[in-house]
Structures are given as C-alpha cells and as structure tokens.
Amino acid sequence: MHRARIASSRLSRLGSKCFESKLPRLQSPLIRAAASFEPSRSRTMQFSTTTTRSTDAKSLQDLYDTAGPHVHPALGRITEGVMTKGHGSYVDYSDGRRYLDFTCGIGVTNLGHAHPKVSGAAAEQCMNLVHSQCSIALHEPYLRLIEGLIPIMPDPSLDSFFFWNSGSEAVEGAIKMARSVTGKQNIISMQGAYHGRTYGAMAVTKSKTIYSEGTAPLMPGVFTIPYPYWHQCGLPRDTPTEDLTAHCLNQLDLLLKQQTAPQDTAAIIIEPVLGEGGYVPAPSAFLQGLREVCTQNDILLIIDEVQSGMGRTGDYWAISESGVRPDILLTAKGLGNGFPISGIITRTEISSKMKKGSMGGTYAGNAVSCAAAVEVLKTFKRENVLVNVKQREKELFSALKAVQADQGVKGLIWDVRGKGLMVAVEFAKNERGKESVPKDMSKRVAQKCIDKGMLILTTSVFEVIRFIPPLNITKEDMAKGCQIFAEAVKEVIREG
Numbered sequence: 001m002h003r004a005r006i007a008s009s010r011l012s013r014l015g016s017k018c019f020e021s022k023l024p025r026l027q028s029p030l031i032r033a034a035a036s037f038e039p040s041r042s043r044t045m046q047f048s049t050t051t052t053r054s055t056d057a058k059s060l061q062d063l064y065d066t067a068g069p070h071v072h073p074a075l076g077r078i079t080e081g082v083m084t085k086g087h088g089s090y091v092d093y094s095d096g097r098r099y100l101d102f103t104c105g106i107g108v109t110n111l112g113h114a115h116p117k118v119s120g121a122a123a124e125q126c127m128n129l130v131h132s133q134c135s136i137a138l139h140e141p142y143l144r145l146i147e148g149l150i151p152i153m154p155d156p157s158l159d160s161f162f163f164w165n166s167g168s169e170a171v172e173g174a175i176k177m178a179r180s181v182t183g184k185q186n187i188i189s190m191q192g193a194y195h196g197r198t199y200g201a202m203a204v205t206k207s208k209t210i211y212s213e214g215t216a217p218l219m220p221g222v223f224t225i226p227y228p229y230w231h232q233c234g235l236p237r238d239t240p241t242e243d244l245t246a247h248c249l250n251q252l253d254l255l256l257k258q259q260t261a262p263q264d265t266a267a268i269i270i271e272p273v274l275g276e277g278g279y280v281p282a283p284s285a286f287l288q289g290l291r292e293v294c295t296q297n298d299i300l301l302i303i304d305e306v307q308s309g310m311g312r313t314g315d316y317w318a319i320s321e322s323g324v325r326p327d328i329l330l331t332a333k334g335l336g337n338g339f340p341i342s343g344i345i346t347r348t349e350i351s352s353k354m355k356k357g358s359m360g361g362t363y364a365g366n367a368v369s370c371a372a373a374v375e376v377l378k379t380f381k382r383e384n385v386l387v388n389v390k391q392r393e394k395e396l397f398s399a400l401k402a403v404q405a406d407q408g409v410k411g412l413i414w415d416v417r418g419k420g421l422m423v424a425v426e427f428a429k430n431e432r433g434k435e436s437v438p439k440d441m442s443k444r445v446a447q448k449c450i451d452k453g454m455l456i457l458t459t460s461v462f463e464v465i466r467f468i469p470p471l472n473i474t475k476e477d478m479a480k481g482c483q484i485f486a487e488a489v490k491e492v493i494r495e496g
C-alpha cells in the first residue's frame, strides 16, 4: 500500500476516536480570542484529545491575538483559530482540533493535503529553479506540464497553453483573448455563474450580489441567460430536463435577437457544473445547443472548469460527457493541488491571432507550481484516482439518498445531485408553502458538521450543502463524513 494511504488510514482511525469522544466540550483560549474580534459568532466546539499540538501553541496564540485583528475584516471564514497541518483528508489546528476535510480548500487539495509526491516535486523544484519569468525563458516543468496535459484534453484541437496563477486570472485572460481574436465585445454568461473576484470575472459572475456589491461600474458588455436549473428559470421544481434546456436555449435565441447581436458577441462562458451557484450539472443537450449556436455565429465557447475540472466529476473534464468541443478551456484549483496555477487552453488557430507580448504576467506558469502540477497528473495515473472517484461517488450518493429517504428528515431534502465527487444536497425552502426546512438550514447543518469534526461548505443563495471531499478519500472516511452529515441534518430538523 502506498505510504500516503497507510498514513491516511492511520490518521482516519485517530480521527474517528476523536469524533466519538464523550469528553466535555472545551473552550480554548484561541477560540475566546477569536470571539473577541468576531463577537457575533458564539460557538462551542468539540476538540480532539489525540491530535498533534503545535510545538509552540502559546506563541501561536499570542500571534493570533495580536495579528488576527489586523486581518482584513471583509475576509469571511467558516472556522476560527490557526490551521497548522494538512495530511491527506484531514487538517489540524493549533489548539488540537482535527477535522475531516470535505471542502478541499474549495476544490483545490483534491489529492489530499500535502500529498507527499506533489509536495516532494515542488520542494525539489524549489532547490533548482523557483522563478524564471515566462517572458524571459521557458523552464522544464512548464513544458512537462503541456506534455502531460495534451493527452487528457477533452478535444484534441486544444493544443495551445497559457499558465497563470488563479482561476480569476484565467477568466480575465479568456475574456481578453475572446475579445481580441473575434474583434467583438459582448460576453454572455449564465444566471448563477461564478467566475471570480477580479473586475472582468466579477462582471460575468451572477451567483451572489456580495461579490460585486458597491463596486460598479463593472466591465460592460455582459449579458445573461438562465442556467438550466429550475430556480434560475422560474419554473416548477419537477420541470423535465428537456424543458429546462429548451427554455434556456430559447432565451439565448431571444438574447441574440433582442440584446446582443451575434456580430457583437465575442463569447459565451459557462461552468459545465454550476459551482458557487448550487452544484448543478448542465444537461449535455444544453451544452451541445450552446456549441451549435457558437459555431453558427462565430462566437467562442469558454468552458470554465476551474472547479469542475481535473477529475472532480470522475472524468478529467466535466465537459467530456457532452462531447462538446470548447474553444477555450479554463482550469485551476486541483491542477496544482494547492500550488497556485491556472491554465487557459485553446487551439493554436485562435491563440496565434494574438500579438506577441499581449499575454504574460510576473508569476505566470511559476516553475514550482508547474512542477507540482506535473506530479498531480502523474499521481492521477499512479494511484488510479479516477477509479476511486467513481467508487466513492456511488457510496456518497447512496448515503445521501438514504438521508433523503429517512423518516426523520420528513421529505425535506429536495434534491441530491452532482457528478463524481462534486455533489450537493438541496433542502426544501418554499417561501409561500408548508414544505420548508428550519430557517438557515444549510448553514446550521454545515456548522453542526464542523462541531462534529468535519469541514463542509454551503453554496448558492439557495439551501444547498456541497460535498467536495478529496478524490482519493478512503471508503472509511467517506462513510464517516456521510454519518456526520446524516446526524447533523437530523439534529437540526429536531431542533427546528
């Protein structure tokens, strides 16, 4: 068995002991400190007695007390205190808390925290060449990464690579590329989409107002159509997928006739699985419909796989199932397993229309991040990660469906959906009717999971919890996470 696997199963045994512990709840000084500058969030937490404490917890606490209040207050966080270590599917905090991580740092550490091979490759690269600057010279990991990505592209036409640091930058680059090569301005994005926090990315983000509230004017020339998700279409919950697809394609047709003519429209940007908008896979027929419209009208199709890509859905790319050819494919997050790297991938026929020097960036395609990403690709093969995703996907769905069917849950889970290990549970929330879960259900369930030793996130403006466990998670850890979730849901419903 691989060393990391052995370590991870040993840790998972330790973890389960800590969750089952009946020790009294402790209130750490660190949490008290946190409460002093986040007074609205009073919580109790159950701590592990078996975790590694920071060797210098006292000075870390002093640091937290003194530097913590200087962290920008607009940065939201789901836990307090200092995370000191990540190992496989677990993270440790300086006060002894240990959590099973079903967030992967929002879909990033997909091969588990501090994967020994990936971190090892980065460390080795650090001792050779940290930075070469892509406008000065190419380095070996840059080229190796291209070599590793070419065979897994969802379409062989995707043969031109530009690496950057974040998902938002990839979105910016794609918009720039689309405008530059088409000579057209307008971009169509989806209601509910999330593409990032920089100005162009914010402009095409339509999942929550908080991301751009009070920051106008945003980049102009952005138009939206609904994503085939019943909420976004204002249609009943049981609307058949074909009808949602037809509705959205019809809206696109109208948009191109009424608001942005094809000759003014540079690109359509879409997440093949809506991420921050609720973890909703787009029907293949919808993606195929977009492809057709783009091809007919010389509009570029930008597929944003920043969250859904790199194996998250059980294939390297979520778009593959539809057979749709992206004109531009965006990747980030899982590509570096925590080392910052993103990719804008297109075909040479498109990229060659841009002037030399129009793309670049100080840290674009950093050597250490590229070396980590090369090792990520190797690890997928060596550890049969995609096979694990398929196996764990079945277990996750069956556990969540069992919660949905549980009598104690009283039919208050409307939906269990997703692909691979990008899965969501949507709770019933009907403003006017009777069929509603207790107020703030998803937030309360997430908080209860955290109290029980598992990090998990909500998503969207609806009552949705998302599951983003590591792609190489063990069967035992998956079962443990599902158990924690089931208990949390039932407890919140009982509390009302």
Ligand SMILES: Cc1ncc(COP(=O)(O)O)c(C=O)c1O
Pocket: 106, 165, 166, 167, 168, 169, 171, 194, 195, 196, 197, 271, 275, 276, 304, 305, 306, 307, 308, 332, 333
């Ligand atoms: C689909 C999608 N696109 C773009 C981004 C922005 O990526 P980043 O946060 O790395 O800028 C995200 C981040 O969550 C995302 O999910």
